[in-house]
Amino acid sequence: MAKITFGSEEWVKALDNELNTSQAYEDAAKTWEGDFYFVVDPEGAVTEPMYLYMDLWHGRCRESFVVADKSTKNPAFVMSGKYSKWKLVVQAKLDPIQALMTGQLKLKGNMVMVMKNVKAAQEIVRACTRIETEFAM
Amino acid sequence: MWFFNSPQIVFGEGALSYLAQVRGKRAYIITDEMMVKFGFVDLVKQQLAEANIETRVFDQVEPEPSLDTVLRGAQLLRAYEPDWIVGLGGGSPMDAAKAMWALYERPDLTPDAISPLEYLGVGQKAKLITISTTSGTGSEVTWAFVLSDPAEKRKLGLGSRETMPTIAIVDPQFVIKMPPRLTADTGLDALTQAIEGYTATWRNDFSDGMCLQAVDLVFKYLPKAYANGGDAEAREKMHNAAAIAGLGYINSMAALAHAMGHSFGGAFHIPHGRSVGLFLPYTMEFAANGGNYRYADIARFIGLSAPNEKESTRCLIDAVRDLEMRLGSNTNAASLNISRADFQAAMPKLLDYAENDTQIVASPRQPDRAELEKLFWYAYDGKAIDF
Numbered sequence: 001m002a003k004i005t006f007g008s009e010e011w012v013k014a015l016d017n018e019l020n021t022s023q024a025y026e027d028a029a030k031t032w033e034g035d036f037y038f039v040v041d042p043e044g045a046v047t048e049p050m051y052l053y054m055d056l057w058h059g060r061c062r063e064s065f066v067v068a069d070k071s072t073k074n075p076a077f078v079m080s081g082k083y084s085k086w087k088l089v090v091q092a093k094l095d096p097i098q099a100l101m102t103g104q105l106k107l108k109g110n111m112v113m114v115m116k117n118v119k120a121a122q123e124i125v126r127a128c129t130r131i132e133t134e135f136a137m
Numbered sequence: 138m139w140f141f142n143s144p145q146i147v148f149g150e151g152a153l154s155y156l157a158q159v160r161g162k163r164a165y166i167i168t169d170e171m172m173v174k175f176g177f178v179d180l181v182k183q184q185l186a187e188a189n190i191e192t193r194v195f196d197q198v199e200p201e202p203s204l205d206t207v208l209r210g211a212q213l214l215r216a217y218e219p220d221w222i223v224g225l226g227g228g229s230p231m232d233a234a235k236a237m238w239a240l241y242e243r244p245d246l247t248p249d250a251i252s253p254l255e256y257l258g259v260g261q262k263a264k265l266i267t268i269s270t271t272s273g274t275g276s277e278v279t280w281a282f283v284l285s286d287p288a289e290k291r292k293l294g295l296g297s298r299e300t301m302p303t304i305a306i307v308d309p310q311f312v313i314k315m316p317p318r319l320t321a322d323t324g325l326d327a328l329t330q331a332i333e334g335y336t337a338t339w340r341n342d343f344s345d346g347m348c349l350q351a352v353d354l355v356f357k358y359l360p361k362a363y364a365n366g367g368d369a370e371a372r373e374k375m376h377n378a379a380a381i382a383g384l385g386y387i388n389s390m391a392a393l394a395h396a397m398g399h400s401f402g403g404a405f406h407i408p409h410g411r412s413v414g415l416f417l418p419y420t421m422e423f424a425a426n427g428g429n430y431r432y433a434d435i436a437r438f439i440g441l442s443a444p445n446e447k448e449s450t451r452c453l454i455d456a457v458r459d460l461e462m463r464l465g466s467n468t469n470a471a472s473l474n475i476s477r478a479d480f481q482a483a484m485p486k487l488l489d490y491a492e493n494d495t496q497i498v499a500s501p502r503q504p505d506r507a508e509l510e511k512l513f514w515y516a517y518d519g520k521a522i523d524f
Contacts, residue, residue, distance in 0.1 A: 024505060024506075027492075027506050028492060028493070095338070095339070095498070095499075097498050098139065098339060100253075100254045101253045101254060101298075102138045102139065102140070104138065106255075107254050107255070110250075111250045111252040111254060111255065112247065112249045112250045114252065114254065115249065115250075115252050115254075115293070115295065115495060116249075116293075116493055117493055118493055118494070118495050118497070118498050119492045119493045119497065119498075120493075122498060122503075
């Protein structure tokens with residue numbers, strides 16, 4: 001199976017598919033309501049920011065795509081970090097909650113929702129790790 | 138990248154007198170009515186008076202403090218404008234004090250939004266002193282706190298690195314008269330923190346030693362403190378063990394026994410230590426059945442010998458069960474007079490809340506929903522985990 005480039009439209013769709021076929025995610029996120037920007041900040045060979053949009057609702061991903069202009073959407077949550085940090089998270093080498101707690105990733109949005117849905121966040125990362133991903137750096 | 142956080146810890150006989158050296162103007166003592174009745178509040182006020190610090194007392198913290206209580210307390214803090222907040226009592230008053238401190242400084246927040254995921258700016262108006270009067274929660278040395286949401290019958294594990302107490306007073310004079318049941322419950326809380334802190338996926342070189350030492354102290358001194366409350370050495374060692382366990386787990390992470398204990402305790406109003414201690418051996422077995430034998434290190438450290446890691450792990454689990462039985466603790470949920478029908482009715486919420494408890498994220502083996510339900514039922518019936 002060919003690897004998919006991290007941050008590409010194809011990669012976002014692959015994550016969308018992983019979430020929508022995961023019973024564990026559906027169970028964990030059944031009360032989750034809120035869309036996301038996953039923002040990859042430029043670093044090294046990656047010179048432009050990437051904005052990955054996902055509309056997550058009650059255990060499903062209703063819509064997902066890459067946007068070039070961040071004003072395209074105004075999501076409830078924005079999680080951002082440098083490319084190298086996202087790479088470690090997707091490779092399951094960096095726990096995303098620890099990354100958030102140490103400021104390696106940053107999150108804006110309703111923290112009450114987040115603190116009550118930690119399992120859903122973990123399942124999203126597990127879905128990421130199931131995608132055969134290649135990285136630009 | 139990770140952190141090791143700790144307050145300044147003043148420990149041992151006479152530690153309370155350090156308060157006379159604190160500099161400030163006004164202190165708000167956050168506590169409960171029992172602390173007033175026992176005269177503990179007066180002891181604290183006397184020391185602060187020597188430091189020329191005015192005091193006011195909020196003594197309405199209930200066991201498992203609610204979101205409403207901390208909102209009410211924060212309002213009083215804003216009116217009095219203290220530069221010190223003193224959390225005096227068991228885990229509940231100290232936890233409430235942390236939440237009130239954050240809300241005093243950030244009135245725009247709701248208590249359940251106090252998270253370690255963003256900068257809050259706590260500590261601009263006041264600092265926090267914690268004084269523990271039980272030996273187990275470790276709340277005196279941690280930034281975490283547990284609040285209850287009575288409407289949802291849910292306990293919420295919250296906190297921010299910024300809600301780490303500034304000074305922790307660990308003075309054994311407060312625990313010498315603790316009743317045996319409270320001694321056992323709180324001691325098992327310390328044991329659960331230490332074992333989970335050592336085996337959580339967020340463990341690290343800095344927290345490991347703390348956890349090992351705490352387990353050793355609990356196994357040596359908790360039975361003595363339980364059997365003879367007047368044993369001053371056992372009381373002091375257990376008081377230290379609780380703080381050391383707190384430091385160990387807060388700089389690593391707790392795990393599945395805490396997640397299940399919070400969920401169960403919230404649903405059936407079971408004290409925290411009793412609840413997490415009940416689930417500890419079951420979650421250890423579940424982790425071990427998944428090939429996690431780090432428990433063997435603990436077994437070796439406390440002098441349990443077995444020929445290999447698997448059997449050492451088994452020895453430790455048996456030792457935990459044996460300790461719980463010697464302390465007359467509940468080793469299954471049914472023994473808490475919870476009917477099977479009530480347990481079944483509560484199960485959907487037990488699962489939802491345990492699955493999304495913050496303490497579950499670093500468990501050495503994470504159950505899926507079906508496994509979690511089985512774990513609850515095995516713990517209800519007192520069956521050894523075989524999956």
